[in-house]
Amino acid sequence: TQAPAAPATPTTLVHLFEWTWADIATECETYLGPNGYRAVQISPPHEHIVLADYGYPWWQRYQVVSYQLESRSGSRADLQAMIDRCRDAGVAIYADAVINHMTGFESGVGSAGTRFSKYDYPDLYAPEDFHNCRQPVTNYDDAENVTQCELVGLADLNTSSNAVQTTIVDYMSELVDMGVAGFRIDAAKHIRNEELGQILDQLRDRHPDTDLYIYQEVIDPGTEAIRKQDFYDSGNVLDFKYGRFIGEAFLGLEGQTLANLQTLGEGWGLAPSSQAVVFTDNHDKQRGHGGGGDYLTYKNGDLYALANVFMLAFPYGKPQVMSSFAFDDSEQGPPAEADGTTRSVYQNGQANCSGEWVCEHRWPAISGMVGFRNATQSVAEVTNWWSNQANQIAFGRGNLGFVAINREAQPLTHTFQTQLPQGRYCNVVQGGLSADGAACANDAKVVLVNRAGQFTATLPEMTALALHVEAK
Ligand code: LAG
Numbered sequence: 100t101q102a103p104a105a106p107a108t109p110t111t112l113v114h115l116f117e118w119t120w121a122d123i124a125t126e127c128e129t130y131l132g133p134n135g136y137r138a139v140q141i142s143p144p145h146e147h148i149v150l151a152d153y154g155y156p157w158w159q160r161y162q163v164v165s166y167q168l169e170s171r172s173g174s175r176a177d178l179q180a181m182i183d184r185c186r187d188a189g190v191a192i193y194a195d196a197v198i199n200h201m202t203g204f205e206s207g208v209g210s211a212g213t214r215f216s217k218y219d220y221p222d223l224y225a226p227e228d229f230h231n232c233r234q235p236v237t238n239y240d241d242a243e244n245v246t247q248c249e250l251v252g253l254a255d256l257n258t259s260s261n262a263v264q265t266t267i268v269d270y271m272s273e274l275v276d277m278g279v280a281g282f283r284i285d286a287a288k289h290i291r292n293e294e295l296g297q298i299l300d301q302l303r304d305r306h307p308d309t310d311l312y313i314y315q316e317v318i319d320p321g322t323e324a325i326r327k328q329d330f331y332d333s334g335n336v337l338d339f340k341y342g343r344f345i346g347e348a349f350l351g352l353e354g355q356t357l358a359n360l361q362t363l364g365e366g367w368g369l370a371p372s373s374q375a376v377v378f379t380d381n382h383d384k385q386r387g388h389g390g391g392g393d394y395l396t397y398k399n400g401d402l403y404a405l406a407n408v409f410m411l412a413f414p415y416g417k418p419q420v421m422s423s424f425a426f427d428d429s430e431q432g433p434p435a436e437a438d439g440t441t442r443s444v445y446q447n448g449q450a451n452c453s454g455e456w457v458c459e460h461r462w463p464a465i466s467g468m469v470g471f472r473n474a475t476q477s478v479a480e481v482t483n484w485w486s487n488q489a490n491q492i493a494f495g496r497g498n499l500g501f502v503a504i505n506r507e508a509q510p511l512t513h514t515f516q517t518q519l520p521q522g523r524y525c526n527v528v529q530g531g532l533s534a535d536g537a538a539c540a541n542d543a544k545v546v547l548v549n550r551a552g553q554f555t556a557t558l559p560e561m562t563a564l565a566l567h568v569e570a571k
């Protein structure tokens with residue numbers, strides 16, 4: 100049994116969607132650790148259905164066949180090696196726990212070779228372990244329907260049963276023993292909150308010395324029977340409204356502007372900041388799954404980068420950065436060989452992020468802002484807010500950082516008042532300090548802050564500028 104990864108307060112986590120375990124290990128060592136990412140959400144590690152006839156879609160991994168740790172991302176040994184290497188690089192691993200359901204398909208073979216039929220999974224679950232509804236979820240006004248029936252037809256586990264709870268706890272506990280430091284709870288809205296609470300209590304009881312980080316997927320539009328606040332007792336929640344608000348503001352929909360974001364927070368119907376994991380987009384929302392909506396994605400280019408600059412600068416929630424593979428078809432799986440084997444992100448020792456993999460987390464603006472968030476974390480407030488009442492905004496984080504965002508089609512020249520100490524700062528949206536600390540990396544612009552805490556800058560259209568005391 101390994102010691103779990105130290106839960107180094109996860110200021111920012113990144114979802115390396117569909118990456119292999121071997122690639123994630125390399126990324127932890129060569130990029131994530133050095134750039135201040137402290138946690139990775141991995142794709143579900145369990146045995147999943149394999150759908151060659153459908154071209155191996157990404158959503159195979161949300162149909163559980165067994166809890167063997169053999170998946171499209173790699174073997175159990177690969178998983179263990181990744182957890183260890185990432186921990187040594189200062190990066191925690193959060194696993195996506197699919198515990199509400201098993202498969203939707205009537206029969207098939209899993210990624211570890213297990214043959215199953217729906218409601219009958221060898222050595223794991225039998226028909227009596229499933230809820231009786233056995234019909235798709237149809238009525239989101241009815242809590243029983245949402246929790247006891249089948250999400251898109253997926254066999255719904257009877258999570259009130261002690262035996263089922265124990266089996267789920269055994270699975271999650273094995274991952275904790277391997278060093279997993281936290282879990283995304285998939286489809287938490289479809290599990291009765293008291294039952295999920297019982298499962299998580301048992302898991303925590305088995306690992307009293309581990310400070311597990313739990314965040315629950317509860318898509319709550321604010322109009323349904325099941326609400327995100329029902330889940331605050333068992334952990335954090337993924338707040339889906341946040342990305343929608345960001346999308347509307349940056350796209351200028353619903354009369355929204357960036358200036359309006361000054362008050363973004365609980366007053367908007369968001370969870371309390373300490374309860375929320377926030378994101379511009381996730382693997383569902385970026386492709387119109389999970390209910391769709393106006394979410395920005397990598398396809399929005401500069402606009403997407405600016406939205407992430409805002410998310411990482413603005414002191415609300417724990418930000419989750421999305422890292423994608425490029426897609427046209429919303430069902431298509433990750434870059435793969437003809438037999439469905441996922442291709443490595445690395446070619447000839449280099450991350451190949453300008454084609455089939457997108458690696459948003461390596462975009463200079465996003466990566467630079469992860470350092471900003473780490474550096475400014477101890478100041479909870481927004482200070483020195485400025486806007487043009489439209490789509491040019493700027494704000495500080497006390498004496499630790501300052502950001503300006505120009506989402507207009509013309510340049511912004513302004514003298515900004517900050518609380519920063521006098522000095523020469525790098526614009527970390529373009530690159531932080533070089534490794535030797537002597538200059539700004541990537542030819543990032545040097546910005547001079549005077550003794551009064553002011554600086555004058557010109558931001559070209561659709562750009563941002565961010566300064567913090569650790570890149571000075
Ligand atoms: C989630 N959160 O609650 C995941 O974030 C989401 O990606 C999962 O759906 C869902 N819950 C179940 O874990 C994904 C796809 C679905 C896909 C499902 C199961 O968004 O489209 O459904 O995974 O693979 C697929 C087909 C459906 C079919 C179902 C059952 O698309 O048409 O009814 O499988 O066979």
Ligand code: CA
Nearest residue numbers: 246255289290
């Ligand atoms: Ca359920």
